[in-house]
């Protein structure tokens with residue numbers, strides 16, 4: 001396994017991994033037919049801060065990524081949500097029934113959140129901190145690759161003067177990754193019960209957790 005900085009030519013592979021791991025580490029293809037409707041988060045990080053992205057390569061193929069930010073540039077995740085909102089709105093007539101079902105559910109969730117049905121649905125995160133998203137393809141998990149990828153990013157973030165790093169992660173038996181954060185020295189900073197996946201996983205108790213690590 002080779003861990004290296006992201007290059008522009010990795011973009012398609014990173015988008016593919018993001019799609020193939022989007023549903024608690026499993027493929028989004030069960031719910032969305034068009035990869036392009038799911039890639040806004042990747043675009044956001046890769047366009048804003050490609051220098052803070054890393055990939056894992058196995059025999060010439062990218063099998064995992066870490067999309068990071070040092071927190072030095074202003075990140076407005078609301079822009080990403082708005083982009084997704086308008087992209088799907090404008091594509092509404094062209095969306096297939098499966099996609100419509102998925103995004104319809106997400107808009108319903110957004111509406112119910114806005115009218116306060118679920119209580120707080122956004123996580124508290126530490127101020128002036130870097131953060132990241134990490135995903136590895138199923139066949140390559142549990143072999144310490146994620147830890148090595150993370151360490152590469154932490155080393156880089158430290159060299160940029162970052163003092164605190166956080167990551168938001170779902171906590172559910174469906175994706176048993178809690179120990180990944182704990183064994184890598186992260187502690188829980190905030191937790192909410194999320195209802196974002198109710199349409200797909202009715203009755204499942206899913207928490208959204210912000211994990212934090214101070215860099216020494």
Ligand SMILES: CC(C)(COP(=O)(O)OP(=O)(O)OC[C@H]1O[C@@H](n2cnc3c(N)ncnc32)[C@H](O)[C@@H]1OP(=O)(O)O)[C@@H](O)C(=O)NCCC(=O)NCCS
Pocket residue numbers: 021024025133134135136137140141142143144145146147148168169170175176177178179180181
């Ligand atoms: C979480 C993840 C990035 C960790 O990378 P990794 O290479 O599997 O992890 P490492 O081998 O370095 O560390 C092992 C820990 O990772 C987690 N892990 C290992 N295999 C896993 C799997 N198949 N699914 C989920 N988490 C797994 C466990 O917590 C494990 O600790 P344990 O063996 O003591 O239970 C990777 O498993 C993954 O992409 N999972 C699915 C998507 C995800 O959860 N992303 C992060 C949240 S946004």
